[in-house]
Amino acid sequence: MRNTATRVRLTAVVAAAASIAVLAGCSSSGHSGSSASASSCEPAKGKVTLQYWNTVPGMDKVVALWNKQNPDIQVQTKNISNDQYGTISNALKAGTAPDLAQVGYDELPNLRTQNAFVDASACSAATAAKSQFVPWTWSQASFGGTGVFAFPQDTGPMALYVRSDIFKQHGLTPPKTWDEYAADAQKLHAADPGLTMTFFDPNNAEWFNGLLWQNSAQMYSYSGNEWHVTVASDQSKQVADYWQKLIDAKLVRTDLANGSTQMYAAYQKNQIASYVGAAWGYSMFRDNLPSQAGKWSIVPMPTWGGNSASGDWGGSTVAFMKGSKHLYESVKFNTWLNTDPQALALENSLGGLYPAATAGLKLPALSQGVPYYNNEKIFDVFADSSRNIDTNFAWGPTQKTVNLSLQDAMAKAAAGSGTLTGALSTAQSTALKSMKDLAIPAAAGK
Amino acid sequence: MTAVTVTETRAKRVVAAPRAPRRRLSGGGVGAGTIIAFLTPFFLPFVLFYLVPVGYAIWQSFRVVRRNGGQYGTSYTTFGGFDQYSQVLHNHEFWSSIGRIGLFGIVQVPVMLFVALVMALLLDTPLLKVKSFFRIAAFMPYAVPGVIAAIMWSYLYSPQLSPVVDILKHLGLQPNFLGPGAVLWSAANVSTWLWTGYNMLIMFSALQAIPQELYEAAKLDGAGNWTIAWRIKVPIIAPSIVLTTVFSIIGTLQLYAEPAVLRQISSNISSTFTPNMLAYAVASGNNYQQAAAISVVIALITFVLSFGFMRLTSKKAGL
Known part of the structure; x- marks a missing residue:
């Protein structure tokens, strides 16, 4: 009996020791990473298997094509759309990160502060790829410097989707500037109180950021060894004030979430006349509102006083992850994946990706008229938009936290307490606080 | 000595x-x-x-x-010592989420448990026929996963899609189940729908364990059904009621699924609506240390409240 008690106690001790070992294992990983210095770019001897994590539907088929053509560089894909950044962050902590992973432009700085990437500029093929991508995408993937941490994959250049039939019915032509857009919104709503120009989704900071980007709002910059946070800049406030006026005058709705069933229902019932969207959105309307075929057109974004600048909403890169032992092969596959016309065509048809590669913009599928949109060459509009996106725009290292804070404050503003400009100030202080929490040196800019 | x-x-x-x-x-x-x-x-x-x-x-x-x-x-x-804890305790968002959930619990838990108790008592009377049907029917929502239930209800709340909203509009009402003031109670309604049957079943099985002789004795003493229910059954199953209350307090403090789903269609649910949602939001911003501190504080509050409630009621409930 006594013996038993001792043994039970012993097992408890062993279990406790094991748990401490686990804890220790977890803690040590935090120290292991060194800053992203250029790694060597030696081709491996013999067969190599790469891991590639992504969220793109149909990507397994694209990779299968590569695997067939490249028996010595086999790629395994894993779909992590369930919890993209949670999966990546956990893998980084556990030291099991893949060779390549899909990372959105706005999450690049955040992951870089977690030492997630390896600089592939040691491979000449990586630096040479620069000329193959739309300029703003490369500046995002290289953090505006000489390093190469990711290759751009897809983009979301913005444009205005209009119900041309509703516009025609009310004697309107697609607006060229945001002022005209507001004036048209007024006319539509006055003519039919059940009709609004568009909706403002307060829970979609990514979309709103695209609008800020269009107005050359610089949210972050870096100099003197610290980040300068200018989330609530004059350019940002101009955009916020504009939408605040539309909300106050009830010219836009605030009760719809982008992409929700409710949103499609409102469009289906002809309650909304336009949609401020991105390139990847073209299939959303085509697939969810088949009965409105031929009623939609896509025109360039309304501009701020004739300045042709546009904005981007969404899109991703394929990043070179720290710990990869096969940088040479990773660069090779990544180059093919994001510049080869055959790969780009598959990604576009299966995953709906709008390419970041300049060659991709000339794909046959992206040069033809689209039946749903009256056979208009809608992708010409998006290609123009992509060319007009500010290359200096930079995301912050705690972008997700800032986005959540901005959304919460914008939702309050939409519900009548506070303003969108106030929401920008909230986001500004959240940015500073969240960076301080993670020991990232930051100060309010300008 | x-x-x-x-x-x-x-x-x-x-x-x-x-x-x-x-x-x-x-x-x-x-x-x-x-x-x-x-x-x-x-x-x-x-x-x-x-x-x-x-x-x-x-x-x-x-x-x-x-x-x-x-x-x-x-x-x-x-x-860092208690640095993270001091930040949590000074976090305005944290306390407003606790306040929100407190309000939720003070209203939702008594309502739910009262309905569960009445249903359990009704099931236990000889007056009710087809008992097994009612028992299953009342328990059924519990078999639906919380997320699915919340999605289902979100369709009933949505002004674009809901037949309920349509009918109410025809009656001249302007319901807004997802508005800033109403959305907390819409979430509470989903929780109540989900958990009432479960709580009812716990109470009902306690009722089943009461020996019939007690009722006979009570009847001989002139007690009617009403008196038997409130004077005999309820006091005897008090421990079960305490148990369900403790479960409900814990469940309330951990509320996540219902508001997180409703957030998809209502911007009036913020990312920090409940303490658990706040912890998740902080963790997704890579501040795992602070998220851990939030979780520990939530756990401590849960501990204090549930054990506090048990202590408070243990004598009366005969535990």
Whole structure:
């Protein structure tokens, strides 16, 4: 009996020791990473298997094509759309990160502060790829410097989707500037109180950021060894004030979430006349509102006083992850994946990706008229938009936290307490606080 | 003097009592190996999936992130004392989420448990026919996963799609189930729908355990059905009611699924609507240490509230 008690106690001790070992294992990983210095770019001897994590539907088929053509560089894909950044962050902590992973432009700085990437500029093929991508995408993937941490994959250049039939019915032509857009919104709503120009989704900071980007709002910059946070800049406030006026005058709705069933229902019932969207959105309307075929057109974004600048909403890169032992092969596959016309065509048809590669913009599928949109060459509009996106725009290292804070404050503003400009100030202080929490040196800019 | 005697007797009793079973134990050949074999399936997962994560969270909550140089730098964690806790306690969002959930619990828990109790009492009366049907019907929502239930209800709340909203509009009403003031109660309604049947079943099985003789005796004393219900049944099943209350308090503090789903269609649910949602939001911003501290504080509050409630009611409920 006594013996038993001792043994039970012993097992408890062993279990406790094991748990401490686990804890220790977890803690040590935090120290292991060194800053992203250029790694060597030696081709491996013999067969190599790469891991590639992504969220793109149909990507397994694209990779299968590569695997067939490249028996010595086999790629395994894993779909992590369930919890993209949670999966990546956990893998980084556990030291099991893949060779390549899909990372959105706005999450690049955040992951870089977690030492997630390896600089592939040691491979000449990586630096040479620069000329193959739309300029703003490369500046995002290289953090505006000489390093190469990711290759751009897809983009979301913005444009205005209009119900041309509703516009025609009310004697309107697609607006060229945001002022005209507001004036048209007024006319539509006055003519039919059940009709609004568009909706403002307060829970979609990514979309709103695209609008800020269009107005050359610089949210972050870096100099003197610290980040300068200018989330609530004059350019940002101009955009916020504009939408605040539309909300106050009830010219836009605030009760719809982008992409929700409710949103499609409102469009289906002809309650909304336009949609401020991105390139990847073209299939959303085509697939969810088949009965409105031929009623939609896509025109360039309304501009701020004739300045042709546009904005981007969404899109991703394929990043070179720290710990990869096969940088040479990773660069090779990544180059093919994001510049080869055959790969780009598959990604576009299966995953709906709008390419970041300049060659991709000339794909046959992206040069033809689209039946749903009256056979208009809608992708010409998006290609123009992509060319007009500010290359200096930079995301912050705690972008997700800032986005959540901005959304919460914008939702309050939409519900009548506070303003969108106030929401920008909230986001500004959240940015500073969240960076301080993670020991990232930051100060309010300008 | 008395104290010593008491201790001695107690000691004797302790020594004397287990003697017989002990012999039987060793005689039957139940060795240490058997005990370990039986305990391991419990203890191993318990340690791995309960003690270790809890220990890890507590350990994390005492760490802070530091960074070595540069725009992106290299991060590491170091001991930070109660730094994270002080931040949590000074976090305005944290306290408003606690306040929101407090309001939710004060209203939703009594309403739900009262409805559950009435349903359990009704099921227990001889007046009700087709009992098994009602029992299953009331329990059914519990079989629906919380997320699915929330999605289902979100369609009933949505002004674009809901037949309920359409009907109310035809009656001249302007319901807004997802508005800033209403959305908390819309979430509460989903929770109530989900959990009432479950709580009812716990109370009902307690009612089933009451011996029939008690009712006969009560009837002889002139008690009607009403009196039997409130004077005999309810006091006897009080421990079950306390139990369901404690479960509900814990469930309320951990509320996540219902508001998180409704958030998809209503911007009036913020990312920090409930304490758990706040912890998740902070963790998704890579501030795992602060998220750990939030979790520990939530756990402590849950502890204090549920044990506080048990202590408060233990005498009355006869626990």
